[in-house]
Amino acid sequence: MIPTAEEAAIASSVLTASRAGEPLLIQGNGTKSGMLRPVQSARVLSTRDYAGITLYAPKELILTARAGTPLPEIEAALAEKGQHLIAEPPDLAAIFGQTGRPQTIGGVAAANLSGPRRVAWGATRDHVMGIRAVTGRGEVIHSGGRVLKNVTGLDLCKLFTGSHGTLGVITEVTLKVLPAPETTGSVMLTGLEPEAAVAALSAALGSPFGVSAAAWLPREAAGAIPALAAVAGTVTLARIEDFAASVAYRTDRLRGLLGHGGEILDDATSRAVWRAIGNVEPLLAAKDDAVWRVSVRPSRGPGALRAVIRATGARGFLDWGGGLIWIAGPANEETHGAVCAAANEAGGTWTLMRAPDALRGAVSVVPEEAPPLARITQRVKAAFDPAGILNPGRVHAGV
Amino acid sequence: MIRLPEPKHEVLARRDAIVAGLRALLPESGLIAEPLRLKPYETDGLSAYRQVPMAVALPETTEQVAAVLGFCHANGVRVVPRGAGTSLSGGALPMADAVVVGLMRMNRILDIDYADRCATVQAGVTNIGITNAVSDNGFFYAPDPSSQLACMIGGNVNMNSGGAHCLKYGVTANNLLGLKIVTIDGEILDIGGAHLDAAGYDWLGLLTGSEGMLAVVTEVTVRILRSPEGARAMLAAFRSNEVAGACVDSIIGSGIIPVALEFMDRPAIHACEAFAHAGYPLDAEAMLIIEVEGSVTEQDDLLARLSAICNQHDPISLKVSQSAEESAAIWKGRKGAFGAIGRISPDYLCMDGTIPTSRLPDVLRRIQEMSDSYGLKVANIFHAGDGNLHPLIMFDANDPASFHKAETFGADILRLCVEVGGCLTGEHGVGVEKRDLMPVQFAAHELEQQRRIKTAFDPDWLLNPSKVFPLVEPEPVPLAA
Numbered sequence: 083m084i085p086t087a088e089e090a091a092i093a094s095s096v097l098t099a100s101r102a103g104e105p106l107l108i109q110g111n112g113t114k115s116g117m118l119r120p121v122q123s124a125r126v127l128s129t130r131d132y133a134g135i136t137l138y139a140p141k142e143l144i145l146t147a148r149a150g151t152p153l154p155e156i157e158a159a160l161a162e163k164g165q166h167l168i169a170e171p172p173d174l175a176a177i178f179g180q181t182g183r184p185q186t187i188g189g190v191a192a193a194n195l196s197g198p199r200r201v202a203w204g205a206t207r208d209h210v211m212g213i214r215a216v217t218g219r220g221e222v223i224h225s226g227g228r229v230l231k232n233v234t235g236l237d238l239c240k241l242f243t244g245s246h247g248t249l250g251v252i253t254e255v256t257l258k259v260l261p262a263p264e265t266t267g268s269v270m271l272t273g274l275e276p277e278a279a280v281a282a283l284s285a286a287l288g289s290p291f292g293v294s295a296a297a298w299l300p301r302e303a304a305g306a307i308p309a310l311a312a313v314a315g316t317v318t319l320a321r322i323e324d325f326a327a328s329v330a331y332r333t334d335r336l337r338g339l340l341g342h343g344g345e346i347l348d349d350a351t352s353r354a355v356w357r358a359i360g361n362v363e364p365l366l367a368a369k370d371d372a373v374w375r376v377s378v379r380p381s382r383g384p385g386a387l388r389a390v391i392r393a394t395g396a397r398g399f400l401d402w403g404g405g406l407i408w409i410a411g412p413a414n415e416e417t418h419g420a421v422c423a424a425a426n427e428a429g430g431t432w433t434l435m436r437a438p439d440a441l442r443g444a445v446s447v448v449p450e451e452a453p454p455l456a457r458i459t460q461r462v463k464a465a466f467d468p469a470g471i472l473n474p475g476r477v478h479a480g481v
Numbered sequence: 482m483i484r485l486p487e488p489k490h491e492v493l494a495r496r497d498a499i500v501a502g503l504r505a506l507l508p509e510s511g512l513i514a515e516p517l518r519l520k521p522y523e524t525d526g527l528s529a530y531r532q533v534p535m536a537v538a539l540p541e542t543t544e545q546v547a548a549v550l551g552f553c554h555a556n557g558v559r560v561v562p563r564g565a566g567t568s569l570s571g572g573a574l575p576m577a578d579a580v581v582v583g584l585m586r587m588n589r590i591l592d593i594d595y596a597d598r599c600a601t602v603q604a605g606v607t608n609i610g611i612t613n614a615v616s617d618n619g620f621f622y623a624p625d626p627s628s629q630l631a632c633m634i635g636g637n638v639n640m641n642s643g644g645a646h647c648l649k650y651g652v653t654a655n656n657l658l659g660l661k662i663v664t665i666d667g668e669i670l671d672i673g674g675a676h677l678d679a680a681g682y683d684w685l686g687l688l689t690g691s692e693g694m695l696a697v698v699t700e701v702t703v704r705i706l707r708s709p710e711g712a713r714a715m716l717a718a719f720r721s722n723e724v725a726g727a728c729v730d731s732i733i734g735s736g737i738i739p740v741a742l743e744f745m746d747r748p749a750i751h752a753c754e755a756f757a758h759a760g761y762p763l764d765a766e767a768m769l770i771i772e773v774e775g776s777v778t779e780q781d782d783l784l785a786r787l788s789a790i791c792n793q794h795d796p797i798s799l800k801v802s803q804s805a806e807e808s809a810a811i812w813k814g815r816k817g818a819f820g821a822i823g824r825i826s827p828d829y830l831c832m833d834g835t836i837p838t839s840r841l842p843d844v845l846r847r848i849q850e851m852s853d854s855y856g857l858k859v860a861n862i863f864h865a866g867d868g869n870l871h872p873l874i875m876f877d878a879n880d881p882a883s884f885h886k887a888e889t890f891g892a893d894i895l896r897l898c899v900e901v902g903g904c905l906t907g908e909h910g911v912g913v914e915k916r917d918l919m920p921v922q923f924a925a926h927e928l929e930q931q932r933r934i935k936t937a938f939d940p941d942w943l944l945n946p947s948k949v950f951p952l953v954e955p956e957p958v959p960l961a962a
Contacts (some may be wrong), residue, residue, distance in 0.1 A: 126551035141730040141866070142838050164736055194678065205678055207686060208655045223927045229835040230867035231652065233641045233690045234915075234922055236931045240654070240686025244678075261736035284596040289694065290619070290710045325736075328779050379597045379675035405597075405676055428677045448680035454668035459682060461937035465930070477681060 086150075087131040089214070089222060089253045095127055096251060097220025100469040108247035108473050110150055110186030111170075114193055116178045118246060118447045120439045121473050129188050132253060135159055137228060144211065144228050146256040149188025156187055166262035169206040172360040177373050177436050188252045194244030196294035197360035198321070201287065201402040207243040212256030215242055217249070218467025226255050236289030241462075247473040248481065249466040263323035267333040268347040268355065269340060273315035274298070276384035280404035282340050284380060286320035287403045289339055291332040295321040295356055296403040303364035303399045309351045321356055364399055365408050372413035372437040374421045378430030380404035386424040393420035405430075413437045418445050425449075448477060483571070483913050485532060485949045488578035492558055493535070499556060500536050503580065511586075511598035513537040522563070524582050526628070527571035529884060534561065534575035534852045541586045543669055543699040543851045544660055550697060551667025555579055559943050560665070562693040564605065564636030567628040569656050569831055569913025572640060572692050575830040576947060582697060584635045591700065598852050599658055599675050601702045604635025608642075608817035611703060622707045626908070627819065632747055635698045641690030643908030645815075648866035649740045649774075650706070652908065654689040662688065662787070665939045675702055687934070693945035695938040709774035714738065714808040715784055715801040717791040718765035722746060723842040728794040729865045730839070735790055737783060739866065741772040743815055746845060748860035749822075749873070752813075756821030759814035762798045769865065770815055772808070818862055818873075826858065826875030828884075832891045833947035834898030835907035844901060848894055849873055855890045858881070869907035870898065896921055919951055 084095045084106075099106050105123040109115060111130050133150035140163040145158055153171065160166055171190045175181075191213070196205040212226035215238075225238035242252055271282060276298055283296040297319050304310045304317040319338070322332045329349075335342040347355065358364060367373050378386050383404035390396050396411025411417045418434065418441065425432040426449070434447040451459055456478075463470070463481050475481070492499070504512040510723055513519055514536045523531045540546045553560050559579040566573050575581050586601035590610070594600070595618055602611060608629040611622040625644035628631055632642070638660065643652045650656070659673035673685045688695055719725040725744060726866075730872055732742065745753065745761075745768045754761040761768060769791075773783040784801050800806040814821070822829050836844050845861060852859045858875045871896055876887035895905050895915065899922050905915045919928060935942070 109680050139837065139839065141733050144837075194683070196678070200677065204651060204655050207678075207683055208651065217930065219928050221930070223924075223930050225927075227835075227902070229903050229907070230642055231647060231835045231864070231869045232904045233643075233652075233908060233910055234904045234906050235911065235919065235928075236934055237641070237654070237686055237690050238931070238934075240683045240689075241934075243686075244683050249682075260738060261733075264736070281596070284598075288595060288707050290618075290707050293708070304882060325782070327782060328775065331776065331779065377676040377678055377680075379594070379599070381594075381596050402677060409715065429674055431674075431679045432637060433680045451681060452670060454664060454666075455670050455684070456670075458664075458684075458937055462682065462934060464935050465933035 084125060084127045086127060088412060089132060089216070092127065092129065092132065092251055092253060093216045093220050093222050095215050096218065099471050100218055100220055103471065104220040104468050105471050105474050108251050110189040111181060111183040113181050113183065113185040114174065114178055114189055116436050117193065118434070118477055119442050119475050119479065121396050122478050124241060127251065129251065129253065130186060134247060136254070140165055143230060143259050145259050146212065146228060146254060147187050149186060149252050151187050152184040153187055153190055154184050160259055161262065164262055165259045168199065168203050168209050168258065168260050170199040170360055171195045172362065174362060176361055176363045176365070177367060186253050191243050191252055191255045192245065192247050198297060198356050198368055198401055201405070202294045207240050209258040210239045210243045210255060211258050213239045213242050214250060214254040215250035215252045218469060218472045223432060225255065230258055246476045248463060248476055250472065265326045265329050265349045266321060266323045266352045267329045267349060268321045268352040269333055269336045269344045270347055271318040271344045272313055274318050274342065276400060279316065279318040280380055280384050280400065282318055282342065283320060283403045286336060286340060289336060291322060291336050292324065293320045293336070294323045298361050298400040298404065299364050300399060303366065306364045306366050307355055307358045309354045319355065321352060335468045359401060361367055362408055365410050366397065367410035370413060371410040372417065372441060373435040374432055375410040375435050376407040376425045376430060376432045376454050377411060377423065378405055378407065378425060378428040382428035382430065383407055386428040386430070388428065389424040390420050413441050415441070415445060483917065484952060485576055486952055489557065490575060496535060499558060499882065502552055502556070503536060503538055503549060506552060507538060507545055508541060511539045511541065514540070520599070522575060525566040525571060525573040526569040527574065527912065528636045529721045530571055530574050530913065532575050532577060534579050534581045535577065537581040537583055539583045539586050543663060546582065546663045546697055546699050547667045547669050549580070549582060550665055551665050551912045553943060554666045554823040557941065559946055561945050562639065564633030565607070565631045567632040568636065568640060568910065568912055569833070570906065570910045570914040570950060572910050584633065584699065588700060594675070595620065598674055598705055599702055600705050601700060602634055603700055604698050605633050608632050608634060608637055615705050619708050621704055621708050623656050623706055624653045624934045634701045636935045638689055638698050638701055639691060639693045640910040643869065645741050645743060645864060647864065648742060649738055654686060656704050656790055657685060657689060657701065659702035660685060660688060660698055660705060662696035662698050664696050665944050673702070690910070692912065692949050694935050694949060695944065710776045711780060712772055713771055713780045713784065714772045714811040715787060715803050716768065716770055716811050717800070718762040718768045718797045719794060719798050719851050720766055720797060720846045724794050725769060728769065728791055731790045731793065732787060733866065735786065737786060739771045740774050741770065742866035743770040744863035744865040745815065746861040748816050748858065749818065749862050752821040752825050752860055753814035753818050756824055757814040757817045759810055759957055761814050765797050768904040770811055815903060822860055822873045822875065827875050828878040830874045830876070830887050830891050831871045832874065832894055833906050833909040834870050834895050834903055835868045836870055836898050836901050836903035838865060844870065844897060847897055851893055855886050857887055868903065892918060913948055916949060
């Protein structure tokens with residue numbers, strides 16, 4: 083492990099590795115090292131020691147933290163001022179296991195992880211206002227800044243967010259934050275098939291009531307959430323977050339709009355249920371299962387999920403109004419092929435989130451790009467990391 | 482004054498052959514090369530700069546765009562993409578040896594899907610055209626730049642346009658799902674789609690705001706949102722910029738995020754009132770327009786909370802709208818701001834920087850000092866929630882010295898924005914206008930890194946090559962593939 087308590091030390095380590103042509107595994111606390119393809123590298127460069135919130139201006143809705151800052155530390159600092167992270171990034175320990183260390187903000191940005199609120203309020207990438215990173219050339223660069231509106235130059239904040247450490251080592255992230263809602267509530271419908279559920283969720287998200295999350299869980303998935311253990315069927319949920327009087331008014335109107343005899347979950351129940359959904363706990367992935375994340379237009383979610391279940395016996399549930407499908411199933415190429423086929427058929431995208439090294443090293447873990455775009459990918463990668471030493475092969479083989 | 486790159490003489494020498502070659506790729510009337518008919522394309526919203534292009538291509542399909550770009554690529558001809566030509570930063574300013582590719586004939590709405598809350602439109606559809614197409618069903622497209630009646634969605638994507646309601650709804654980048662683009666070598670690519678968060682690098686995010694330098698956008702899939710039950714505005718006037726700024730802080734600190742939070746200084750209030758007779762308080766130094774959304778009861782509740790906050794800052798006046806008509810009256814002056822300034826001074830520069838909101842009083846004081854020292858009047862309009870400042874600098878275009886002074890004044894303001902922790906442009910883009918200021922915000926190696934990305938998409942630097950980056954001959958970058 084290369085010590086990295088200073089940005090300059092990160093830069094010089096990368097420069098040295100670049101000159102030697104020596105690949106580096108870039109990570110924070112490694113909580114998501116099971117994601118995507120395995121990186122073949124003898125050395126690990128971790129940003130975990132380069133930590134700390136360097137700027138928090140609640141009245142300007144801006145927070146800056148070094149990459150190694152634990153996410154819970156940021157969430158606690160925000161909560162103290164009644165604010166929160168807009169994209170509601172999940173803790174994926176249910177998928178990747180406990181490492182004994184918390185995930186870092188650098189890791190959340192590098193993986194562009196977003197939770198249930200993404201469907202209404204945007205992804206982590208939408209709220210990264212500024213970024214600092216060490217490129218594969220060992221140069222420190224910045225993009226964006228510490229203001230909420232900025233179109234100066236190419237938007238490298240978005241390019242770095244979700245690039246999984248392949249273009250540069252993210253050293254600092256500036257995020258837009260917002261006031262946390264006074265309270266939350268959810269309308270719950272039970273017993274709906276996924277098609278009827280997604281129609282209801284579309285009505286909810288297309289209503290004027292500001293729905294901030296919308297999901298469907300099959301019965302056994304709902305049963306995995308303690309607060310819903312007593313429910314006897316599938317569960318369809320839509321969330322409202324606002325001042326208390328607005329939540330009362332809006333959940334009531336929404337219940338009327340959706341029909342199906344919906345009931346209203348109170349603040350505490352709603353918070354617990356959505357935390358579990360965001361953290362993908364209801365997926366109940368068995369130890370040997372692979373896990374996929376599929377994103378399609380919401381109306382195609384039920385069909386894609388059914389197609390996978392029919393072909394492979396895998397399980398899944400729907401978030402983001404039906405557009406996000408979490409799937410757990412046998413870790414083999416047949417199941418992987420069925421998931422990819424269902425996602426492609428629905429015009430969507432897919433990610434192999436977790437699998438044994440043998441599978442995730444052998445198959446594409448995200449869709450192949452069209453050849454002209456794949457060439458651009460190669461060139462952009464080379465522009466940032468000419469020696470190809472930063473997390474080589476993490477997303478695409480050979481990139 | 483802004484320099485344009487030297488035209489390629491070997492391209493100008495082949496002008497007739499190039500025009501004939503392009504004409505063969507386009508429908509009847511799809512290629513303009515007559516000097517008189519080229520004239521309307523010589524400038525955009527930054528009308529102080531003009532350059533007639535070599536030709537204008539007006540394709541009607543993505544395939545025609547691909548054919549034109551492939552031809553230009555093969556012939557080493559520069560390309561300047563253009564939507565409605567409303568860019569305030571000169572993003573669509575032509576070059577003498579360039580072909581302008583105008584997307585205005587690609588103006589069809591291709592698909593509207595209310596269940597999945599998205600619409601796919603061609604690049605030449607106007608911003609307001611999207612909202613108009615979905616408003617009967619209670620939906621809207623959120624980003625609302627001031628030019629929304631004219632500006633086209635393809636241009637909005639290229640400039641990552643904002644508007645007055647970004648604080649709640651975000652800018653263009655936050656409201657896109659997919660693009661169809663054509664690369665300079667004529668390849669047609671789909672980026673994203675109707676789903677969220679495509680895997681792999683975030684090309685959608687990189688292309689948005691890339692100012693026509695990476696590809697030509699021909700189709701756009703946007704998110705459409707259901708309109709709230711209603712909206713209402715209030716107006717609060719204060720004794721000083723400091724007090725108004727403190728009030729903005731209190732509002733954000735209270736946990737309320739208004740859908741709009743607009744700040745006007747004294748010169749802006751006076752100009753707008755004289756023009757629109759909106760009933761603005763002429764004795765105020767600063768004024769806020771605050772808008773909230775929701776049911777009538779929710780509006781009442783939020784406006785009561787906001788009134789209580791404003792009252793803690795000793796306002797000169799406070800007016801809470803009781804109806805849609807009263808809200809419209811409050812907005813009338815602000816929305817007519819450009820016309821209002823135009824009546825005082827026929828010529829003005831609309832600047833666009835962002836600052837940390839806490840620095841507003843300080844920045845306004847320093848802008849006033851600059852105004853005094855340059856002898857040019859300035860009015861300030863500010864999207865207070867997100868720190869986006871629009872100083873309007875008034876000058877006399879008949880006097881070249883006055884224009885030069887206005888440009889220098891504007892550049893000083895933008896340097897000040899960067900100095901206090903902000904940036905050169907919040908929503909207008911860099912274009913040619915702010916190109917030479919880029920080293921104020923970025924180190925040389927950072928600009929070089931951005932240029933390498935441009936090179937990855939456009940190795941010969943044919944797409945809108947004189948924009949965004951200070952002019953230097955790009956060093957040849959070895960390509961991996």
